[in-house]
Amino acid sequence: MTKIKNMEEFAALSGISRPTVSKYFHDPDSVRPTTRARIEEALERFDYRPNIYAVNQNRKLTKNIGIVVPYLADPFFAEIARYLEQSCIAAGYRPSLFSAHGEQKLENEILDGLQSMKPAGVLLAPLGRISDRSAIEKFCVNVPTVLFDSNLDGLGAAFIGSDNFSFVSQTVEYMTRTGEPPSFFEMRTPANPNANKRRKAYVAMMERLGFEPHIIKVDGKGWAFEEIGHRGALKVLEERELKTNSVLCSNDRLAIGFLAACYEQGIRVGRKEGCTLRVASNDDHPFAKFTCPSLTTAAHDYDNVASRSVETLFELIENGGKFESRTETLFPARLVLRDSA
Amino acid sequence: MTKIKNMEEFAALSGISRPTVSKYFHDPDSVRPTTRARIEEALERFDYRPNIYAVNQNRKLTKNIGIVVPYLADPFFAEIARYLEQSCIAAGYRPSLFSAHGEQKLENEILDGLQSMKPAGVLLAPLGRISDRSAIEKFCVNVPTVLFDSNLDGLGAAFIGSDNFSFVSQTVEYMTRTGEPPSFFEMRTPANPNANKRRKAYVAMMERLGFEPHIIKVDGKGWAFEEIGHRGALKVLEERELKTNSVLCSNDRLAIGFLAACYEQGIRVGRKEGCTLRVASNDDHPFAKFTCPSLTTAAHDYDNVASRSVETLFELIENGGKFESRTETLFPARLVLRDSA
DNA sequence: TCAAAATTTTAACGCGCGTAAAGTTTTTAT
DNA sequence: ATAAAAACTTTACGCGCGTTAAAATTTTGA
Known part of the structure; x- marks a missing residue:
């Protein structure tokens, strides 16, 4: 040889x-x-x-695709990234995976480095509120980009994500129908725009049903949601701030912390007899099935969000990197009933 | 401009x-x-x-570093990858992150693609038992490679990982000293070589202490450890196969499933009064703090494994890609006492 | 069978940068 | 001030491949 x-x-x-x-x-x-x-x-x-370097130097368009997520240590993004990766490979592209690790500086550096890779396209789930909007805007001008999960108004050629109203309306409706209308448990200053939409959806839904919304905001920043949820829940439980016997958490990771706090406090969570509190949430995190009790939650349409994202990016690439107009595609949630509510 | x-x-x-x-x-x-x-x-x-392509084409050695992990959706690897990534960046390299997603085929394809990237070096946590040994061997001949987490005898220029005996000996000793010697709970055919070493360490430790080892093997393959642990635990609990009131799980993800099963069965786990079972584990998974009850576990020396891995790789690169002899560095565990045992 | 169409070969240039050699300028040291 | 050392400029080639134009070949179809 x-x-x-x-x-x-x-x-x-x-x-x-x-x-x-x-x-x-x-x-x-x-x-x-x-x-x-x-x-x-x-x-x-x-x-x-x-030699890929010689090839890429001379081709006008490389076969590289960038996949950028805000926080890869979150299994939700790890799972989505996996799907996106494999779809790209199947289509003959070379995906590169990046995580901003929750930091704006890193997100900017990733986009910077990505530019010099002259990628055919980029799938970007931005950090959200703490993203450097102007940096992303500049990036999107130079590189065909599809946003997913987290929308930034007007940025990128398209957005694919989940319909937050669908999430919250289903959980609120279900909890109300089978018990009491829930309080809403969230971080005070969530980084993710979905969190804000969920809060608004909660308020709208409660008003539509004729109840007064009740929002519990806990302190904390960053991506250690379980920790924040745990600490916040302990505080809420100890100070008896909870006015309802059911709680809807903004997302599953907060709920994981919330449930841990309940367990420590000896509060029985669930819909079974002897339980004093019901907890539901949003996302259907990979671990939601293994919380104690298992978590009732509104599930992302995972496969559709991921597959539509890559499809849209491929269309964008074939279309020369530009669309006539920016589209936003939202997939509804699927309510997953488990034991916590 | x-x-x-x-x-x-x-x-x-x-x-x-x-x-x-x-x-x-x-x-x-x-x-x-x-x-x-x-x-x-x-x-x-x-x-x-x-232009990075022109640069890399002409430089004899690129500044690229490959980081390959077996399963990125496992937060343990996501965390380690994060550390490795940032260390590489700090040292002026360009890391690329890859996950084999638990599949041999993918691991091979990643190594294949990596070769044509002419990386300065590679940090590889192999799949383990299901790795294609000869493929990895060939790869290591061409690319300076440091193995971490999972050892494959003789492959790569060095191995950095955790001392499995240290993990198991501490947990077994602790559980024995404060209660009963534990049974050992694991998958029947674990993919990861660490699992085998832990079982052996358990047996050795039990014999040293004068107890009879008691191993519970549950069926299942792949990387859905929580699911496997959960199903296996339900079966064990229902059929009353458990002979001891304390259990040591091979790893935290199995333990998460185990604890969920206990919860469902109404078995109180912990060392407090009223608890009938104690459960401990190994790894200190990022979520171990939020299980119900929180998980007593032997923690990896995370920072040291990660930092020593990159240090070793940098030495290897500076040394022209070869070491005199292959070294194996093992870091001991740190016992983290929480509520489950 | 034979011309038209499709494909391949030959020859040559360009991409953007690393790198080496030889000559020039600036800095350092005495 | 002056020689030696260090840094810079000029010139030029090479890397491995994309790409093109013209010539040569093979295939196709009636």
Whole structure:
């Protein structure tokens, strides 16, 4: 097995001219079946692959796709990233995964580095409130970008996410119908725009049903939601600020902390007999099934958000990086009934 | 703000020759302070950055570093990856993050793609038992590689991980000292080599203490550990296979499932009064603090494993990609006492 | 069978930058 | 002040591949 240095050498060994070989690597179907067979035969014998740096330097458009999420240590984003990655690979692209780790500075640096990678497109779930809007705006001008999960008004060629009203309306309706209307438990200054939409949806829904909204805001910032939910819940429970016997958490990670606090305080959560509190939430976090009790929650339409995101990006790429107008696609939630409410 | 096309143009605008500018980008300190200042001044005015593809094509060694983990949706790996990433950036490298998503095929494809990136080095946490040993062996010949977390005998220039005996010995000793010696709860055919070492450590430790080891193996494969632990625990609890009142889980994710099953079965877990079962585990998973009850577990020396891994890789790179001999570095665990045991 | 169409070959340039050699200028040290 | 050292400029080549134009070849279809 000889070591091949470059395409020239490989072309010679396969008995095909270099430009034709180059054409083959660009699109195997663009050459005659017989020459294609000869190339692929040589390919098996010699194990050659084009130098990606030379390729990318000369191609106007690379086959790279950037996937940027705000916080990869959150299993929700890890799962979505996995799906996006594999869809890109299946479509013949080379995805690169980045996490802003909750920091604006990092998000900017990632976008910066991404620019010099000349990606065919980027799937971006921005940090949200703490994103550097102008930096993202500049980025989107230069790189075909589809936003997902977290919307930033007007930025990117399209947005695909979940319909927060659908989430909250279902949980509020369910809790009200089967018990009491819930209080809403959230962070005081949530970084994610979805959180704000959920609060508004809660208020709207409560008013529509003729109840007074009751919002509990807990302190804390950053992405340690479980910790924040836990501390906040302990405070709320100890100071008896809870006016209802049912609580809707803004998201599952807060709920995980909330449930841990309830457990520590000896408060029985659930809809079974002997339970004094019901807790529901939003997202259907991968661990929501294993909380104690298991968490009733409104689930993202995971697959659809992810698949529509990549589809939209591919359309965008094929369309030359621009759409006539920016579209926003929202998928409804699916209520998952478990034991906590 | 003019758009700069290439280094030639930028050099002209900054009043410095291209070779000197090139030298600057390779190492800013290699040029005279005055010229450095002029370049950086121009850099602010014109926003130019070298084409990374052209750079990497010509440099003998790129500044890329590959980080490969077996399963990124596991917050443990997500956290470690975060640390590794940031250490690489701090050292002036460009890390790329990859997850094998639990699949051998993907792991191989990642290593394949990584080869053509000509990385300066790679930090690899292999899948373990289901890794394609020969593929990884070939890879390690061509690319300076440091293994972490999961050891594959003889592969890579070095291994950095945790001392599984330290984990298990501490938990077993603690549980024995404060109650009964534990049974050991694990998957029947664990993919991760650490799991096997933990079982052996458990057996050795029990024998040393003069007790008979008692191992509970539950069915299941893949990376859905919580699910496997949950199902397995339900089966064990229903069929009353548990012979002891204390259980040591092979890892935290299994324990999360185990605790959920206990909760559902109404079994009070903990060391407080009224509890009938104690559960401990290994890893100190990011969520271990929020289980119900919070999980007593042996914690990885996270920071040291991560920092030593990158340090070792940097040494390896500076050493030309080869070490005299392969070293294995193991860090001991730190017992974290919480409520479950 | 033979011209038209499709494909491949040959030859050559360009991409943006690393790098080396030789000559020039600036800095450092005596 | 002056020689030596250090840094810079000029010039030029190479990296591996994309791409193009013209010439040569193969395939297609009637």
